[in-house]
Amino acid sequence: MIKIFCVRCGACIESCRFDAIDSDFNVGPFSCEGCRVCGIVCPVSAITFTQRKAGEIYVSETKYGPMVHAFLFPGEENSGKLVIMTRLFASIVAQENKKSLVIIDGSPGIGCSLISSITKVNYALVVIEPTESGIHDLERLLELLKHFTITPLVVINKYDINEENTQRTEKYCALNNILVLGKIPFDPIVTEAMVEGVPVVEYNRDSPVVAVIKDIFQKVTKILAT
Ligand code: SF4
Ligand code: SF4
Known part of the structure; x- marks a missing residue:
């Protein structure tokens, strides 16, 4: 040799x-x-x-259905590959459980791990906050989605913290033919629910936030059914 x-x-x-x-x-x-x-x-x-082990992938059972998730070891930045492997496992689990839909909680930003999260998906639900950086991130993300011919859907979170920026975002989406599915108001119960480790829709079913989230869920379900 x-x-x-x-x-x-x-x-x-x-x-x-x-x-x-x-x-x-x-x-x-x-x-x-x-x-x-x-x-x-x-x-x-x-x-x-x-070969180097960068993390571990887990398949868990939840009361909402199977969930595939991963743990990236501290200091490891090679998360794009781990996202791809996690998605592969999710597809296998979906097939085994006869599920027709896989929902991916995408990575923030527009780097490798986000691209790995969105590749070949049908829709991307973009949740943004009406801040300067939120609007800037939205514009960059929408460009990326356009490049990959993925249909974007937008939700404005905490819309009432800056109604002027919310209007700017809505205007921007209207100009670019992007559907805004809903505007979620700021409510401290969201943080309370997170602290308790409970989904907000179960933590306080009477909250206006929950009503908006359920409405968005119905709209998404309708879009996926078409
Ligand atoms: S590319 Fe890098 S590793 Fe290869 S010969 Fe050049 S300096 Fe060395
Ligand atoms: S990140 Fe740099 S050092 Fe690592 S494989 Fe890529 S080019 Fe090589």
Whole structure:
């Protein structure tokens, strides 16, 4: 077997968009995303890859149905692959349980893990808050969804914390033919329910928040049925 040595050309350092390779050609275990670009650009094939366990996937039973979820180990950033594996398990569990629908709780932002969450989905329910950063994130996310030809649906959360921004968001969605399914008011019972570890729809069934969430749920169900 011939051992191949690095010729120190620097191509891997230049190509690594995560800056995971230092000037001595050491790879940072916590900054490497495992994208394998360095292996592709290396002219002498001096880079080899080993498998690394980044997290664990669990299948749980809940009173609402099966739930597939994952635990990413501390310091691990390679969550895109874990999302893909979790989705794969979810598809298998759905098939085994004869479920026709898989609901994915998508990752925040617009990075690798979000792209892994939304690839090949039919609809994306985008929940935003009416803040400057919320509107900015919405615009970036809608562009991404357009790129992947995924139909966006929008919900404005805590709409009454800034009604002016809520109107801006509604106007933006109307101009871009995006359906706003509902506006959820701010209510501290949501935090109370989270602290108690109970879904808000069960924590206080008479809350106006719950009425809006149920209305949004009905609309989503109707859209999925068409
Ligand atoms: S696998 Fe990707 S992230 Fe890791 S060092 Fe190579 S280019 Fe950088
Ligand atoms: S691309 Fe390959 S040969 Fe060039 S510095 Fe990196 S490991 Fe060495």
